[in-house]
Each structure stands twice: as C-alpha cells, then as structure tokens.
Amino acid sequence: MAKKDQESPGGLPEGVAIAWGLRERPGRGPARGLDVRRIVTAAIAVADAEGLGAVSMSRVATQIGVSTMALYRYVSGKDDLLTLMEDEAVGLPVPGPDPAEGWRAGMEHWARSYADVMARHRWMVRIPISTPPLSPHSVMWMEQALGYLRHTGLDGEEKLGVLITLNGYVRSHSSLVADIAEAGWDSEAEPEKAELRYWQLLSELTRTGDFPAIRELLGSGEVQDTNDETGTAEFDFGLAVILDGVAALVARRQNRS
Structure with a gap:
C-alpha cells in the first residue's frame, strides 16, 4: 500500500x-x-x-x-x-488498417492483436481487474478501438458495449487457453493430441445416458478434426459471431438515421 x-x-x-x-x-x-x-x-x-x-x-x-x-x-x-x-x-496498440477500410476490419485487427499479447504473456489474465482502463497503454488501446467505431452510427454507450464485449471475449478465450495449459492438457509439443484425448474421454463418458446432443456432435466427426494445430479456429468462430452481431446493430442504427 x-x-x-x-x-x-x-x-x-x-x-x-x-x-x-x-x-x-x-x-x-x-x-x-x-x-x-x-x-x-x-x-x-x-x-x-x-x-x-x-x-x-x-x-x-x-x-x-x-x-x-x-x-x-x-x-x-x-x-x-x-x-x-x-x-x-x-504495450502500444499495433497499427491497424485505415479507418476508411471500415470498422469491422479495424475491430477484428484490434481483437487479434490483443489476443496475441495475451498469448505472449499468459499470466496477464491472472491479474484481477480492479479498475477500468487507466494506464497509458490501455487507454491507447481503448482510443484505437473507439476510433474504429466513430462513424458507425452507434451511440457512446453502444460503442463502449462493443469494446467491453470484445475485450471480455479475448480475455475469456485467453484465460481458457491458460487454464488448459496449466492443467497439463496442452503440451507445447503436441497440443492436437491433448484435444483428441479430450474428445475420446468425452465419448466414453457419454456413450450411454441422457446425452443425445453430445453424441450427435461427436458422431459428426467435425469436432475431432485436429488439423488446426494453431488452435485459432474456435477463436476465429467466436470473433466472427460477435462481429456479425455488431454489424447487425450498426445496420439498424444506420437505417434508423
């Protein structure tokens, strides 16, 4: 103190x-x-x-x-x-696309850059959030994100909501990755084997019982595809879903005006 x-x-x-x-x-x-x-x-x-x-x-x-x-x-x-x-x-926010290229390209760049920082320093997700962004680099990242949202037609509260949602998504995904690594499920040498082992265990545990939706998922064979050695497919999917939602909101606001 x-x-x-x-x-x-x-x-x-x-x-x-x-x-x-x-x-x-x-x-x-x-x-x-x-x-x-x-x-x-x-x-x-x-x-x-x-x-x-x-x-x-x-x-x-x-x-x-x-x-x-x-x-x-x-x-x-x-x-x-x-x-x-x-x-x-x-650190400083990574220079991104020109705002003229559109808010989505900018916010996607912002989220991916922030995720890269979290991947380099996994311990960051272990620091409790005690205040809103106040330190200089955090404020600069905030400025970059809000700059991309300036001409979307969203009001201030909505822009802040988009920023908080993306920030929370990146931190949540990064925390999950860190948890898996610390629990020993993720080997730096062969992370795809750890994922395959998880699906095998889940399949064994849900072979009987009231788990029809899980069995249907496993039966598709799609979730057991371990070709994504970088582990970015899940992150990409979630990011796209969030940005699709923001795009729908932006379209509504622009049509209203």
Missing part, C-alpha cells in the same frame, strides 16, 4: 500515476542503474518464465541483484508492480 506522502494526484492508483509519469522520480539510491523500467522488465521476465504466482518484490529484487528494500524507492508494493507489468506487457 502506498504511503500517505506518496498519494497520487486526483486519487489515481499509485501504479497508474507512475505509469503516466505523474509521480516524482526518486533521487539516486544505492543501487546503481535501478529504475522503474528495469524493475518492471525483470518482473515480466519472472512472470513469463515461472507464472504470476512467482512474482514478489523479493523475487524481482533477486532477479535484478539488489535488495528488496531498494525496489520500494521506485514501486510502493506488489499491487502497483502488477499494474506496471500489465501496462508494459500490453
């Missing part, structure tokens, strides 16, 4: 204020070359290699080779460190 003399302007969470550069930089301490960026980079390296549960102020200090107390000159605690890690990991 931040000390009272470190409270941020306007009641911003301390980590957010640091990310925006609104907190005064501490003077030079005993650890030469130490700064917020170096601390955050080290913390991300730990999380990428060992998972979010391994991240602590003491573990990050060990990673850098300084005392734990040295970190507190720059970051007031783990909660603020997580805020800074997430902002650094998400």
Whole structure:
C-alpha cells in the first residue's frame, strides 16, 4: 500500500500515476542503474518464465541483484508492480488498417492483436481487474478501438458495449487457453493430441445416458478434426459471431438515421 506522502494526484492508483509519469522520480539510491523500467522488465521476465504466482518484490529484487528494500524507492508494493507489468506487457496498440477500410476490419485487427499479447504473456489474465482502463497503454488501446467505431452510427454507450464485449471475449478465450495449459492438457509439443484425448474421454463418458446432443456432435466427426494445430479456429468462430452481431446493430442504427 502506498504511503500517505506518496498519494497520487486526483486519487489515481499509485501504479497508474507512475505509469503516466505523474509521480516524482526518486533521487539516486544505492543501487546503481535501478529504475522503474528495469524493475518492471525483470518482473515480466519472472512472470513469463515461472507464472504470476512467482512474482514478489523479493523475487524481482533477486532477479535484478539488489535488495528488496531498494525496489520500494521506485514501486510502493506488489499491487502497483502488477499494474506496471500489465501496462508494459500490453504495450502500444499495433497499427491497424485505415479507418476508411471500415470498422469491422479495424475491430477484428484490434481483437487479434490483443489476443496475441495475451498469448505472449499468459499470466496477464491472472491479474484481477480492479479498475477500468487507466494506464497509458490501455487507454491507447481503448482510443484505437473507439476510433474504429466513430462513424458507425452507434451511440457512446453502444460503442463502449462493443469494446467491453470484445475485450471480455479475448480475455475469456485467453484465460481458457491458460487454464488448459496449466492443467497439463496442452503440451507445447503436441497440443492436437491433448484435444483428441479430450474428445475420446468425452465419448466414453457419454456413450450411454441422457446425452443425445453430445453424441450427435461427436458422431459428426467435425469436432475431432485436429488439423488446426494453431488452435485459432474456435477463436476465429467466436470473433466472427460477435462481429456479425455488431454489424447487425450498426445496420439498424444506420437505417434508423
């Protein structure tokens, strides 16, 4: 928890204020070359290699080779460190298609780019969402998405709803992928074998009993196709369904005007 003399302007969470550069930089301490960026980079390296549960102020200090107390000159605690890690990991939004190409191309690019970030840093889905987007990179991603929706005819609440829905879909899908990986179902070497094993187990469990819809699904043979080694087919389908729904809403709003 931040000390009272470190409270941020306007009641911003301390980590957010640091990310925006609104907190005064501490003077030079005993650890030469130490700064917020170096601390955050080290913390991300730990999380990428060992998972979010391994991240602590003491573990990050060990990673850098300084005392734990040295970190507190720059970051007031783990909660603020997580805020800074997430902002650094998400980074700047990836440049997308020109808005003139249409909102759908832009929002599809936005969702896929965000999913790519989550795939690179699976631990991000383990950070609880405590506030709406406030850190600088998150706000930039928000700006990019809203920019693509500017001329759709949707009102402000509807644009925000589209953004929240897509954000939630990407996070939910990324969380599921992370859960499967951590549970040991997904081997980096042969993920398709883990999926095939799942369908085999489900088939055995539902061979008898009141599961006619599941047996029909399995009988089609379509869900057991393991040619999609990248695992993107399910994501693509869900994204298309959401964007189709948004397209229908946009069409209604434009016809109304």
